Each structure stands twice: as C-alpha cells, then as structure tokens.
Amino acid sequence: xxxxxxxxxxxxxxxxxxxxxxxxxxxxxxxxRLGIGDxxxxxxIPAETEMVITTxxxxxGRHFRRDWHTPESVGHRCLARGLSDIAAMGARPIAAxxxxxxxxxxxxxxxxxxxTGFGELAKRWGTELAGGDTSEAPGAEILADVVVTGVVKRxxxxxxxxxxxxxxxxVTGSLGGSAVELSGLAASRxxxxxxxxxSEAQAHTFPDPRIGVGRALxxxxxxxxxxxxxxxxxxDVRRLCEFSGVGVEIDVARLPLATGATxxxxxxGGEDYELLFTARADARVxxxxxxxxxxxxxxxxxxxxxxxxxxxxxxxxxxRAGGWEHFRKRERS
Amino acid sequence: xxxxxxxxxxxxxxxxxxxxxxxxxxxxxxxxRLGIGDxxxxxxIPAETEMVITTxxxxxGRHFRRDWHTPESVGHRCLARGLSDIAAMGARPIAAxxxxxxxxxxxxxxxxxxxTGFGELAKRWGTELAGGDTSEAPGAEILADVVVTGVVKRxxxxxxxxxxxxxxxxVTGSLGGSAVELSGLAASRxxxxxxxxxSEAQAHTFPDPRIGVGRALxxxxxxxxxxxxxxxxxxDVRRLCEFSGVGVEIDVARLPLATGATxxxxxxGGEDYELLFTARADARVxxxxxxxxxxxxxxxxxxxxxxxxxxxxxxxxxxRAGGWEHFRKRERS
Numbered sequence: 254x255x256x257x258x259x260x261x262x263x264x265x266x267x268x269x270x271x272x273x274x275x276x277x278x279x280x281x282x283x284x285x286r287l288g289i290g291d292x293x294x295x296x297x298i299p300a301e302t303e304m305v306i307t308t309x310x311x312x313x314g315r316h317f318r319r320d321w322h323t324p325e326s327v328g329h330r331c332l333a334r335g336l337s338d339i340a341a342m343g344a345r346p347i348a349a350x351x352x353x354x355x356x357x358x359x360x361x362x363x364x365x366x367x368x369t370g371f372g373e374l375a376k377r378w379g380t381e382l383a384g385g386d387t388s389e390a391p392g393a394e395i396l397a398d399v400v401v402t403g404v405v406k407r408x409x410x411x412x413x414x415x416x417x418x419x420x421x422x423x424v425t426g427s428l429g430g431s432a433v434e435l436s437g438l439a440a441s442r443x444x445x446x447x448x449x450x451x452s453e454a455q456a457h458t459f460p461d462p463r464i465g466v467g468r469a470l471x472x473x474x475x476x477x478x479x480x481x482x483x484x485x486x487x488x489d490v491r492r493l494c495e496f497s498g499v500g501v502e503i504d505v506a507r508l509p510l511a512t513g514a515t516x517x518x519x520x521x522g523g524e525d526y527e528l529l530f531t532a533r534a535d536a537r538v539x540x541x542x543x544x545x546x547x548x549x550x551x552x553x554x555x556x557x558x559x560x561x562x563x564x565x566x567x568x569x570x571x572x573r574a575g576g577w578e579h580f581r582k583r584e585r586s
Numbered sequence: 587x588x589x590x591x592x593x594x595x596x597x598x599x600x601x602x603x604x605x606x607x608x609x610x611x612x613x614x615x616x617x618x619r620l621g622i623g624d625x626x627x628x629x630x631i632p633a634e635t636e637m638v639i640t641t642x643x644x645x646x647g648r649h650f651r652r653d654w655h656t657p658e659s660v661g662h663r664c665l666a667r668g669l670s671d672i673a674a675m676g677a678r679p680i681a682a683x684x685x686x687x688x689x690x691x692x693x694x695x696x697x698x699x700x701x702t703g704f705g706e707l708a709k710r711w712g713t714e715l716a717g718g719d720t721s722e723a724p725g726a727e728i729l730a731d732v733v734v735t736g737v738v739k740r741x742x743x744x745x746x747x748x749x750x751x752x753x754x755x756x757v758t759g760s761l762g763g764s765a766v767e768l769s770g771l772a773a774s775r776x777x778x779x780x781x782x783x784x785s786e787a788q789a790h791t792f793p794d795p796r797i798g799v800g801r802a803l804x805x806x807x808x809x810x811x812x813x814x815x816x817x818x819x820x821x822d823v824r825r826l827c828e829f830s831g832v833g834v835e836i837d838v839a840r841l842p843l844a845t846g847a848t849x850x851x852x853x854x855g856g857e858d859y860e861l862l863f864t865a866r867a868d869a870r871v872x873x874x875x876x877x878x879x880x881x882x883x884x885x886x887x888x889x890x891x892x893x894x895x896x897x898x899x900x901x902x903x904x905x906r907a908g909g910w911e912h913f914r915k916r917e918r919s
Contacts, residue, residue: 286636287745290829292674292813293638293736295743303619304637305626308683308717308733314724341625350641352731354648384641391647392725398685400641400733403626410628412620480625496623
C-alpha cells in the first residue's frame with residue numbers, strides 16, 4: 254500500500270508523517286498520474302518505452318551509521334543507490350517509493366533532515382516520491398527500502414550481459430573517493446557535512462548518480478554493456494564478466510584515482526556509484542560525457558583469460574574480488 | 587539494485603541465495619523482459635495500459651511473529667498485502683520485488699519455506715519475482731519489503747476518491763475472519779498450518795487477494811471507488827470518505843460476518859484483505875463476482891453525515907475508527 258494516513262501514523266502522536274514527507278519532496282514528474290495516498294500509485298509511461306525498476310535496502314548498521322552519516326546524507330544515499338541503478342540502465346528516472354521504519358519514540362528532527370536530503374536529490378533528477386510505506390521499526394535501527402522506477406526507449410536499456418571480446422572497458426569519474434571519505438569519517442568521528450553540490454570530497458556522503466552519462470551512452474549508442482560500481486571495481490567487474498561470459502584486463506596505470514585514493518581503494522573500495530561500461534574497439538568514446546570524465550581502463554578478453562590486472566611493468570596478476578565484504582570488515586574494525 | 591549475486595551473499599557461506607529464491611518462485615510473466623540479476627529489471631507494459639505500483643513492509647514483531655506464523659504464512663502474507671492493493675485498483679499483477687534481510691546465522695530452512703509460501707501465491711496470480719535486494723539484518727528481526735506492480739487499462743484504475751453521495755457501499759467475502767483466526771493463534775500458541783487453498787479458516791494466515799473481483803469491477807465498470815480492507819472496516823471506510831469527500835452509513839445487520847466473528851471483529855479487525863467499493867444506486871451488482879460473495883452493507887451519504895452505524899433497531903451511532911491500532915494492542919497482550 255502506498256504510504257498510509259491514519260492509524261499507523263497515530264502512534265507517532267498524530268503527526269502527519271506523510272504530509273511532512275511530501276512537503277520535503279516536492280519534485281513532480283508528469284508520468285506520475287496518481288501519487289501518495291491511494292492503494293497504489295499510477296504511472297503512465299511514454300509510448301515506445303520500457304520501464305526499469307530497482308529496489309535497495311538502506312539499513313542502519315549495515316548501510317549507514319547515525320554517528321558517521323548526517324540524516325541528510327542518509328536520505329541522499331538511500332535514493333542515490335537506486336538512481337545509480339537507473340543510470341546504469343541508461344534510463345531516465347520517474348518515481349521513487351520509500352518504505353521507512355523509524356524506532357519509537359520518533360526522532361522528528363532526524364526524519365525531517367533525512368527527507369530533506371532525499372528530497373533535494375529527488376528534485377535534482379525530477380524523481381517524484383509517489384508512494385511507500387511507514388511503520389514503527391521493530392528494533393532500535395532505522396530501516397529504509399527505496400524503489401526507483403525509470404524509462405528508457407524500448408530495447409535500448411544497457412545490460413551487463415552484452416560485453417564482447419575486444420571491447421574497451423571504461424569507468425566514469427574517479428575511483429576510491431568514497432573509501433577516502435569514509436576512512437576520514439571513521440578516523441575522525443566527525444560527521445559528513447551537508448551536500449556542497451557535486452564534490453569528490455563528498456563521494457561517500459553525497460554520491461552523484463551518473464544519470465546524465467547513462468542517458469548519453471544510450472543516445473549515442475556507445476555502450477555494449479553497463480553496470481554501476483556499488484560494491485567496488487574488483488567485485489563488480491566480475492559480475493559483468495560472469496553475465497557477459499567474458500574476461501577482462503585492467504591496466505592499473507589507467508585507473509582514475511580519486512584525490513588521496515590508493516590503488517587498493519580504487520580497486521576494492523565500494524560505493525563509488527560510478528558507471529562501468531564497455532564499448533566497441535572502434536567506438537569514439539569522448540573523454541567527457543554529460544560533464545563527467547570517462548576513462549578507458551582496460552579491455553574485454555575471452556572468458557578463459559579471467560580477470561587480470563596489468564601492472565606498470567607489464568606483468569599480469571589475477572584481480573581478486575575484494576569489494577564490499579572486505580570493506581565491511583574495515584568499517585567495523 | 588536487483589537482488590545481487592556475489593559478496594553480499596558470501597556472508598551466508600557461499601549459499602546461492604538468489605538461485606534458491608528463484609527456484610521457489612518459478613512464475614513467469616511475459617511483461618517482464620529482464621528479471622533478477624542486472625542493475626534493474628525491465629518491464630514492457632502493454633499499450634493503452636497504466637502501471638500501478640505498491641510497496642509494503644512485513645517486519646517481524648510488527649506484521650508477523652515467528653512463534654505464531656509459519657514461514658509459508660509469512661511469505662504468503664507479505665506478497666498478499668501487495669496483491670490486495672493491486673486488486674483494489676482493479677489491476678492485473680505483473681511482477682514483484684522482494685527486499686529481504688535475514689539475521690545471522692541464516693536460517694536456511696526458514697527462508698526456503700518462506701519462499702515456498704511467497705512463490706505459491708506468486709504463481710497463482712502469474713506474478714514474476716523480477717528483483718529485490720538481500721542483506722544481513724542489523725538486528726534479530728527478519729525484515730521484508732515487497733513491491734508489486736500491475737497493469738490496468740488507461741484511465742480505468744479504481745481510486746478511493748470517486749465515491750458519490752447515493753452510491754451503494756459494498757464489501758467482498760466476509761469480515762472478521764482474520765481476527766478470529768488470529769485470536770485462536772494467540773490463545774492456543776499453535777502455529778498456522780500450511781495453505782489449504784482458499785479457506786475462511788485461514789483468513790489471517792493465508793488471505794486470498796481479491797484480484798479476480800477487482801478485475802471484474804473494472805471490466806463491468808461497476809465501481810465508482812474501491813480500496814482494500816487492510817486496517818479494518820471502521821478505519822478504512824474513513825479513508826474512503828476522506829478521499830471522496832463523503833460520509834457513509836453502514837447497516838450492521840448486513841455485515842457479512844465470518845464464521846465465529848463478532849460484529850466488533852468484523853468492524854475493527856484488520857487484515858481481512860477484502861475489497862470495499864461503491865457503486866451507483868442503479869448499478870446491478872451481482873451477489874458474486876469472480877466466485878466471491880459481494881454484500882451491500884450501506885450507502886454513501888454527504889460528508890456532513892459522518893460515518894455512522896445503523897443498529898437493527900434503526901438507531902444510528904458514530905462509527906469510530908478502531909482498526910489496526912486497537913488490534914495491535916490485542917496482539918501484544
């Protein structure tokens with residue numbers, strides 16, 4: 254059911270939770286025919302398009318910590334995760350749905366600031382909050398699950414399964430920025446600031462979903478395969494290889510390191526929310542797409558080649574997946 | 587992101603969680619062009635239709651208890667909540683998305699049985715599991731959030747906002763059955779059995795979403811407004827009144843009581859997942875739709891009339907909302 258008025262909200266002392274949420278997420282999208290309030294939202298998608306849908310948990314203690322992340326950052330990040338998936342398909346976002354469970358007693362100030370972070374990003378990408386669900390959380394943790402829907406011309410969505418041997422391998426932006434900012438948060442115990450606009454220094458707390466790049470890739474028919482980098486290049490590239498039935502070589506010297514990032518952080522740090530894509534060897538891939546740097550970091554090889562890292566001396570070694578899981582251990586140390 | 591392979595699953599000891607889930611939810615729907623595995627699922631909806639979307643939490647301790655509900659019942663119910671919203675719009679379900687967080691260590695047997703309950707209901711209504719997310723839960727509770735999408739001919743979705751003064755007020759099936767079964771579970775501490783097919787005795791543990799009725803209402807253009815009864819008639823009818831700007835009178839003698847249900851349970855017991863709809867006074871509403879009984883229980887009145895219950899002696903009293911909140915207290919006593 255879309256976010257409910259009435260009894261479920263009364264436990265928050267007659268607070269009109271839904272109205273507060275709506276106030277802070279004023280973005281409208283004309284494909285949304287009916288938004289929050291009824292049993293379902295109604296979306297009317299343009300002719301000759303397909304709809305793409307993604308859903309992502311943002312659970313306190315797993316995906317964020319209240320002592321590291323400001324409420325605005327948590328709101329921004331939980332929507333950014335979904336928007337990044339929409340970007341990876343080359344689609345245009347339409348509507349988001351937020352299921353939010355808050356522990357009692359309700360921290361109204363936290364929730365308002367969370368919705369501000371969510372709402373600012375939603376507005377930036379014309380994504381209407383069209384529904385969701387609210388509940389009291391069963392434990393002490395804040396729980397969110399965000400759905401994002403988008404549209405893309407029929408048959409043109411970018412999949413991760415269509416990379417071909419010989420294709421170039423590309424990434425957008427820079428890598429390891431999220432890991433750099435996160436280690437800073439962990440070390441200093443300071444909290445992320447508010448969003449300063451797109452900034453590498455806030456790659457972790459306020460990542461910028463690559464919607465513009467994804468759409469440009471579709472418009473120019475540049476990419477053969479695409480996915481987003483959420484768990485780290487070394488983990489994610491293996492998924493692209495698995496789905497496409499290919500191998501890859503990655504040239505370590507060509508990795509676009511974020512300021513202050515080590516090669517380890519660029520390879521294994523998660524949550525950069527950049528795009529990883531492949532393009533035919535003869536494709537003219539510009540150095541920037543939609544204002545974002547694009548770097549060729551390697552090449553698609555046959556499946557038997559595996560996933561290898563070429564060092565600067567020309568030697569090749571197997572690149573082991575060391576993304577999210579590794580990262581999580583560090584987060585908790 | 588659609589349910590992920592790889593690192594997030596490795597913490598469950600290399601168990602191929604997604605493969606296990608897919609095995610148990612074999613339903614296919616031809617509108618799903620791309621299901622589990624990529625950044626997003628891709629849905630291609632038929633021409634001249636609109637898409638309806640709903641999302642519902644099912645949180646342990648809030649929406650179910652492991653000591654009362656079998657895993658099959660939890661799986662069935664968390665999908666049934668969404669399907670009931672799809673029914674209320676008069677739509678046909680297409681795809682579901684499941685975000686599931688399980689506490690460590692993973693109870694594989696529980697999860698398999700949960701997916702069996704989910705999968706059987708999905709299959710019954712041709713609903714493909716097209717994506718989702720998995721995570722380790724931050725606390726001891728199992729957390730699920732289910733999205734269901736459906737389609738309905740453009741402009742024909744049933745809303746809760748279009749009831750008109752003079753319309754008849756109708757409910758499907760019987761009321762209070764869920765409350766009856768739940769008090770049995772609470773009293774005896776026995777657990778719900780497996781699904782025996784559609785049965786009033788399992789109105790709480792295995793509710794039957796009224797998809798067929800919703801679609802018949804649209805096909806025959808019978809309903810002026812419609813919603814599902816999730817929080818209890820006395821609470822939900824107030825939402826219909828609020829959204830439509832009307833009042834109602836409900837004739838207590840005409841309430842279709844479930845076997846063993848009191849009038850209190852029929853009025854205030856939640857989770858019956860029947861449909862509440864209105865139809866023009868001159869509409870010929872059959873006694874059964876799609877094999878389900880339909881009862882006229884009252885009439886739409888002007889907003890100034892309020893929400894009133896007519897007793898058998900002809901006296902009228904205000905019907906107070908006493909659904910979910912009231913019910914929750916009882917559940918916990």
